[in-house]
Amino acid sequence: MDSRVRLWQCPAMTTAHAIPSFSFHTTPRIVFSEGAARELAHHLGTTAQDRLLIVTDPGILGLGLAEPAVRSLKNAGADVLIFGEVEADPSLVTLRRSIATALDFGATGVIGFGGGSSLDVAKLTALFAGSGQAIDTAWGVNNAKGPRLPLALIPTTAGTGSEVTPVAIITVGEDEKRGVSSPLNLPDVAVLDPALTTGLPPHITAATGIDAMVHAIESYASKNANNNPMSRNLAVEALRLLGRNIEDAVFNGENRAARSAMLIGSMLAGQAFANSPVAAVHALAYPIGGRFHVPHGLSNALVLPHVLRFNAADAANGSFAHYAALAPHVFPDLDADGESGMQAVCARFIDRLAELSARLGLKSRLRDVGIAETDLPDMAADAMKQTRLLVNNPRDVSEADAYAIYKAAW
Ligand SMILES: [Fe+2]
Numbered sequence: 001m002d003s004r005v006r007l008w009q010c011p012a013m014t015t016a017h018a019i020p021s022f023s024f025h026t027t028p029r030i031v032f033s034e035g036a037a038r039e040l041a042h043h044l045g046t047t048a049q050d051r052l053l054i055v056t057d058p059g060i061l062g063l064g065l066a067e068p069a070v071r072s073l074k075n076a077g078a079d080v081l082i083f084g085e086v087e088a089d090p091s092l093v094t095l096r097r098s099i100a101t102a103l104d105f106g107a108t109g110v111i112g113f114g115g116g117s118s119l120d121v122a123k124l125t126a127l128f129a130g131s132g133q134a135i136d137t138a139w140g141v142n143n144a145k146g147p148r149l150p151l152a153l154i155p156t157t158a159g160t161g162s163e164v165t166p167v168a169i170i171t172v173g174e175d176e177k178r179g180v181s182s183p184l185n186l187p188d189v190a191v192l193d194p195a196l197t198t199g200l201p202p203h204i205t206a207a208t209g210i211d212a213m214v215h216a217i218e219s220y221a222s223k224n225a226n227n228n229p230m231s232r233n234l235a236v237e238a239l240r241l242l243g244r245n246i247e248d249a250v251f252n253g254e255n256r257a258a259r260s261a262m263l264i265g266s267m268l269a270g271q272a273f274a275n276s277p278v279a280a281v282h283a284l285a286y287p288i289g290g291r292f293h294v295p296h297g298l299s300n301a302l303v304l305p306h307v308l309r310f311n312a313a314d315a316a317n318g319s320f321a322h323y324a325a326l327a328p329h330v331f332p333d334l335d336a337d338g339e340s341g342m343q344a345v346c347a348r349f350i351d352r353l354a355e356l357s358a359r360l361g362l363k364s365r366l367r368d369v370g371i372a373e374t375d376l377p378d379m380a381a382d383a384m385k386q387t388r389l390l391v392n393n394p395r396d397v398s399e400a401d402a403y404a405i406y407k408a409a410w
Pocket residue numbers: 160211212215282296300
């Protein structure tokens with residue numbers, strides 16, 4: 001067992017233990033306010049420069065969701081240009097077009113407005129339009145050089161937590177995902193307005209909400225050396241908010257209290273995993289999204305119970321205790337007492353998560369999303385390439401293990 005995990009693994013253990021060194025980065029200013037987008041110029045403060053590029057997607061524009069925000073900026077005297085071409089799994093071509101638009105316009109600030117894809121393109125537009133660095137030299141961790149343009153991020157889904165994470169993911173070529181991870185990608189300000197999320201359809205609310213819950217669960221149990229008490233506390237509070245509000249948000253989308261809880265919960269989970277990163281659920285979800293274009297949240301939901309069962313089956317890694325500790329925060333009637341109690345609660349927690357996904361209307365088997373049994377070996381080989389995620393998993397995952405997990409999920 002990893003000694004770092006052992007130091008905090010028992011939730012009942014309150015005796016003081018040495019806390020390993022860690023660092024924690026997050027967005028320096030976070031505004032939460034119902035209707036905040038209508039008063040965007042006020043909330044941006046000094047981030048509101050005079051020539052602002054809004055990076056968003058055609059769906060947002062079609063719904064007119066950004067119009068009040070644009071009006072607020074124009075009323076405050078800003079010149080505003082909209083780049084509205086961001087697609088799901090945004091491509092390098094789209095990113096280059098967005099950067100060129102920012103440069104042609106002479107943008108002095110960038111605003112990302114939308115789901116994770118729009119926010120990711122906005123991050124990298126601000127970065128590369130500001131620094132002039134060649135994109136190919138910036139992939140990976142801490143390879144980006146500043147300065148970037150002032151940046152504000154306004155999420156319209158409650159899932160990715162991108163407004164507080166240092167990562168931006170771009171699809172290069174057919175289906176290769178590349179990321180730029182750097183504290184420079186944290187915006188100057190994140191503006192959270194739950195009113196922007198009330199129109200999200202149930203299946204997107206469900207899938208993005210489960211994604212946020214996975215961020216919290218994987219962050220809490222992460223084997224990463226920077227797993228830290230701040231992330232774990234954020235993950236617990238995130239799961240409390242997400243777990244107790246996701247059904248209301250899905251089945252009663254106009255419920256502002258539930259929408260607010262989901263938006264805050266996804267942001268807290270984002271802060272958690274930005275500093276204690278996610279693991280095998282995400283590693284095994286990527287081939288499902290990349291090869292079969294299944295939305296990210298649903299890809300995670302499809303493998304979640306099977307990866308957690310795999311982790312918990314090996315008691316030596318201690319993950320069963322982490323999952324048991326999280327259980328009552330999501331499902332208040334689940335509580336553990338003693339190690340055998342923890343094993344039982346962990347098993348029930350995993351079953352209940354699978355039941356929750358089904359209740360929310362999410363598909364539950366890989367065969368339901370067009371994946372054939374013969375696809376599984378290639379997917380397992382692909383998942384092995386996600387080494388940056390797999391190293392954080394509480395239990396080592398071999399290619400045979402990945403295949404077995406996919407088979408169980410099929
Ligand atoms: Fe995710």
